[in-house]
Amino acid sequence: MSAVDPEDELVAEPAEGYVVGQKKTVEEYVSLDNNDESLRKWKESLGLTSDATTGSIGEPGDKRKVVILKLELEFRDHPTISVDLSAKSALEALKNKPLVIKEGSRYKVRIRFRVQHEIITGLRYLQLVKRKGIKVDKSDEVCGSYSPNTEQKPYYEKTFLEEEAPSGMLARGTYDMTSKFVDDDNTTHLLFTWQLSIKKSWD
Numbered sequence: 001m002s003a004v005d006p007e008d009e010l011v012a013e014p015a016e017g018y019v020v021g022q023k024k025t026v027e028e029y030v031s032l033d034n035n036d037e038s039l040r041k042w043k044e045s046l047g048l049t050s051d052a053t054t055g056s057i058g059e060p061g062d063k064r065k066v067v068i069l070k071l072e073l074e075f076r077d078h079p080t081i082s083v084d085l086s087a088k089s090a091l092e093a094l095k096n097k098p099l100v101i102k103e104g105s106r107y108k109v110r111i112r113f114r115v116q117h118e119i120i121t122g123l124r125y126l127q128l129v130k131r132k133g134i135k136v137d138k139s140d141e142v143c144g145s146y147s148p149n150t151e152q153k154p155y156y157e158k159t160f161l162e163e164e165a166p167s168g169m170l171a172r173g174t175y176d177m178t179s180k181f182v183d184d185d186n187t188t189h190l191l192f193t194w195q196l197s198i199k200k201s202w203d
Contacts, residue, residue: 009135010126010180010191058116058148066120066189068181069155070112075105078202083194091192098174098195102202103167110159113181114149121145122184125160129196130176143181165198172198 058067073081081099084090101107111125123144129137143158165171175196181189 009138010128010178058114062116064189065115065117065187066123066181066183067114067116068111068190069114071179072110072112073099073101073107074110074159075101075107078102078105085190085192094192094194098197100197100199100202101165103165103172103198103200105165106162107165108159108162110157111143112155112157114155115146116148119145119147120183123189124182125158126180126182128178130178131173136175167198172200174198 068085071083071085075081078101081101083094083099122142123146125139125141125143127137127139127141128135141158141160146156149155175198177194177196178191179194180191183189
């Protein structure tokens with residue numbers, strides 16, 4: 001039996017009643033009718049103003065629409081573990097150097113990212129956890145919709161609900177993680193694998 005590709009298991013579940021709208025450029029969104037109160041509030045929530053098209057940042061030659069900059073594990077009783085995701089070399093290093101956390105630790109996952117070139121709608125963070133090839137957990141976190149970043153707001157951050165690391169002798173060991181950032185068009189903005197090692201202590 002052939003192995004299942006983790007990416008095939010990381011598919012966002014469609015939100016009930018949600019319909020993907022027609023994509024528009026930043027300029028088109030800015031010029032939409034401001035007499036529509038709900039539309040006006042939605043544009044304000046994205047920071048879409050008349051100058052939204054002039055202050056965006058990002059390298060012109062970089063065609064990525066979402067650039068994932070950093071992943072952090074923020075603990076109650078331990079310094080934050082921060083992982084650079086902006087460089088390909090950092091992603092490669094993650095595959096061979098597990099992040100170590102103490103069993104039973106409570107933590108929150110926080111991501112930092114930049115949006116460039118156009119508005120992103122329905123961004124989500126999917127995560128698949130396996131141990132010895134067997135799926136033990138899968139999560140689907142909604143990040144939201146965002147306009148391109150500007151010099152005044154160079155990046156976005158999203159912090160998810162607190163989690164608790166498993167504990168006990170059977171829970172200790174190394175877990176294989178596959179993470180994926182996808183939008184409501186099912187466009188994958190980043191897919192990477194990493195390892196998490198649960199130990200009895202931080203040492």
